[in-house]
Amino acid sequence: MTDLLLTGVRVWSNGDAACDLAIADGRIAAIGPGLSTDAPEVFDGRGCLVIPGLVDAHAHVDKTLWGTPWHPHQAGPSVLDKIENERRVLKTLGLSPEVQSARLLRHMVARGTTHVRTHVDIGPDVGLAHFHGVQAMRDSHRDWIDVEIVAFPQTGVMIRPGTLELLEQAVREGAEAVGGIDPVGIDRDPKGQLDGLFAIAERHGCGIDIHLHDRGDMGAVTIDMIVERTRALGLAGKVAISHAFCLGMLEPARLDGLIEALLELDIAIMTHAPSGPTPFPPIRLLHDRGVRLFSGSDGVRDTWGPLNTGDMLERAFLLAYRSGFRDDPSIEIALRMATYGGAAIMGAEGYGLTVGSAADLVLVEAETAAEAVAFHPPRRLVVKRGRVVARDGRSLLPPAA
Ligand SMILES: [Zn+2]
Structure with missing residues (x-):
């Protein structure tokens, strides 16, 4: 019937x-x-x-300021500035990750999002509190939206002793993937961070999704190191790199070599088309070569910036706008990233x-x-x-x- x-x-x-x-x-x-x-x-x-259903496959729902009074942006320009400012503001506001994530999810549902993959902060300062908050929200919202969790070391891995153990504990408790962040730029120890993350993925069979803001050759060398480990541990198809700004600033031969490696190991690339002059991956080129692409809101109205709205159709617009797309087939690539691309990364059943x-x-x-x-x-x-x-x-x- x-x-x-x-x-x-x-x-x-x-x-x-x-x-x-x-x-x-x-x-x-x-x-x-x-x-x-x-x-x-x-x-x-x-x-x-x-x-x-729209798929927001890179969000940070645990630390949105959604539904709270307007918070003027105060952070400095660098990634480290934003991390320090965030820790200070979140401590002062004392918001509940469970309530905040539920507020944002309700709004995302209204905008047509049916699946969210969210990176949730884990580290020695917050322990697993954000993770448990988002898990509780996920349980109470099961009939409304599918939520997947990436255990995310926002403040660094090797520079914060105890983080790897917490990430692994989150995976044991049900996180679908383990995250990372700028193994060079934040940790200054790419071997240490990547070996640690890949060991967790190998032990538990979970996915990996690494925030990589490091630019130019620093970013490219990090991708080389991710590729080596993906190949050595047989983790093809389980690894994603988020942001990968460096892919938007390499000379053609270097970029071509990286694309070949991404294709060989089915490593997916996430971009949300960052604002301002920030470089980002060449979507049309990567799509035409067959690299798996997806997108997400990233932080929505949080201490990293006030402008993202959690609307994945608007996100597709931004992907198309920043890429200079005008013809329908190109614009549809952006919509595929906000639908089928994210669904594939999440393994959404019957999508x-x-x-x-x-x-x-x-x-x-x-x-x-x-x-x-x-x-x-x-x-x-x-x-x-x-x-x-x-x-x-x-x-x-x-x-x-
Ligand atoms: Zn992010």
Whole structure:
């Protein structure tokens, strides 16, 4: 029996013609014109575009200031400045990672996000408190959104003794991946940090996702070291590099060698198209060569900056805008990063828009995918496993405490 019928919709990549989409038991049961069903709920799509649920595969929901009074940005320009400022502000504000992450998730659901992979701060100063907070939020939001956790050493690994043990404990307790941060720029010990992270991944079979802001050759050499370890430990397909600013500033021959290595070991690259003059990976080139790409909001309204909004259609717009994309096929690459790319990294079961896929989808007021990215208009309906979770831009989730 059909549970929900969407009439008069256009399905991304399924041609221009309007059709109906039937949902049963949390899955897409049929797509076609004039479906007649006994569905208890029928929604007039009025020509809206159906896209799969948006995937925010690089967020930091534990330390957002979402829902709190406006906080003027105070941090200095470097990564270290931002880390020090963050520790100071978070200590002063004393916010609950569980409540803050729930506040942001509610907003993300309203914007059509059905899957989030979040890096959660772990270190000697906060221990596993953020991790346990986000885990509790994940449990209470299971029916609304899928959440995956990367155990993230924000303040460094080798310069903070005890961090590796905490990261491993988080993986034992259910973190899906272990994170890292600038093995050279923060730790000044790339061998120590990378050997430690890869050993955890090897012991537990978890993924690795490393924040790499280090630029130029420092970043490129770090990627060489990540490649060596991925190959030596047989971790192909389990490793991602986030930001990888250096890929946007290398001379062609050096970049080409790195691309070959990324392809050989199926190492994925995450970019959120950073603001200002910050270099970032050449999306069109990497896509055309076949490198796996995904995206995320990164920090949303936190002490790193006030501008990110947690809207993955807007994120796709920013990816396209900063990349100088104008033609529809290029703009669609940005939307694929915000949907299929992130879903692949998360191993999202049944993700997609074909019959039999999980019914995680979004109705957008747009004719085409490129228009949806260009205008990132209101989301008319958001469906998670067949259930409506947001309508006309409003989440149906009750507000966080
Ligand atoms: Zn990040």
